[in-house]
Amino acid sequence: xxxxxxxxxxxxxxxxxxxxxxxxxxxxxxxxxxxxxxxxxxxxxxxxxxxxxxxxxxxxxxxxxxxxxxxxxxxxxxxxxxxxxxxxxxxxxxxxxxxxxxxxxxxxxxxxxxxxxxxxxxxxxxxxxxxxxxxxxxxxxxxxxxxxxxxxxxxxxxxxxxxxxxxxxxxxxxxxxxxxxxxxxxxxxxxxxxxxxxxxxxxxxxxxxxxxxxxxxxxxxxxxxxxxxxxxxxxxxxxxxxxxxxxxxxxxxxx
Numbered sequence: 466x467x468x469x470x471x472x473x474x475x476x477x478x479x480x481x482x483x484x485x486x487x488x489x490x491x492x493x494x495x496x497x498x499x500x501x502x503x504x505x506x507x508x509x510x511x512x513x514x515x516x517x518x519x520x521x522x523x524x525x526x527x528x529x530x531x532x533x534x535x536x537x538x539x540x541x542x543x544x545x546x547x548x549x550x551x552x553x554x555x556x557x558x559x560x561x562x563x564x565x566x567x568x569x570x571x572x573x574x575x576x577x578x579x580x581x582x583x584x585x586x587x588x589x590x591x592x593x594x595x596x597x598x599x600x601x602x603x604x605x606x607x608x609x610x611x612x613x614x615x616x617x618x619x620x621x622x623x624x625x626x627x628x629x630x631x632x633x634x635x636x637x638x639x640x641x642x643x644x645x646x647x648x649x650x651x652x653x654x655x656x657x658x659x660x661x662x663x664x665x666x667x668x669x670x671x672x673x674x675x676x677x678x679x680x681x682x683x684x685x686x687x688x689x690x691x692x693x694x695x696x697x698x699x700x701x702x703x704x705x706x707x708x709x710x711x712x713x714x715x716x717x718x719x720x
Contacts, residue, residue: 468578468657468658469507469508470507470511470540470541470657471510471511471512471540472511472512472513472514472539472541473504473540473542473543474514474516474537474539474542474543475497475501475515475516475517475543476516476534476542476543476544476568477521477530477543477544477546478518478520478546478548479519479520479639480495480517480545480649481495481497481545482518482519482711483495483497483498483515484640485634485637485640485641485642485645485646486641486642486643494643496641496646496649496650496653497515497543497650498515499647499650500543500650500653500654501513501718502718503650503654503659504541504718505718512715512717512718513712513715513716513717513718514534514710514712514713514715514716515710515712516533516712516713517710518708518710519708523546523547523550523561524550526546526568527564530710531572533713534572535572537714538575539577540578541577541580542572542577542579543581543653544565544572544579544617545581545582546565546568547565547604548584551584551600551601551604552597556600558600558604562604562611565608565611566611566615569581569611570615573615573616573617578657579617579618580618580656580657581617581618581619582608582621582622582649583605583608583621583624584604584605584622584623585622585625585628585629586598586601587629589631601623605621619656620652620653620655622649622652625665627665627667630667632644633645647664648664648665649664651663651664
């Protein structure tokens, strides 16, 4: 039987904010909004807040979002963080995992159900993906161990082949597109009793002719996304500068 919740709070970075999945008015939707809409079908009185902000590293999530989340007294929390740390040259695995462990322990101590994920293999998603493959695998294994230790429910995306299909990702190859966000929402539902397995179904084979355009696409990606990302690292800027949480307080969901 599906579990019902009264107060859902989403924490994290751009993926949870909803980047890559806009509403018709241009505002970010994302998997967390979609997931909240499904929770309301179980409990029409359920309230939802989303504290996630793009570009946030895991330390920022702890400093900026953990306190506000606790004050909202949620009985369901999603906590997805650490990817922005992992893709940086100076990634400190021990510190990142220690911070994740601290947040999960704190949230679980309140009695809340906590949801998290592992990350897909980046090897084929971007030109630099193969340089992050081993780091991703090591990070994912640490995330599994922390989740098991804390009783956190983890959606193991690394083990789902379709999560590396470029057709569920935006052109920047970092954010899910609308289909990807919908699949992630269904995946999160599966952690709390949902029985829809459509989210793990593979897509039809990619047209072989498309492979001929991959080099050109990779070159465009470097120019349009990778170089600007490097520029932000050099200048100390973030894509989340001057952005506030889109749902800082618990409110009814109007899908």
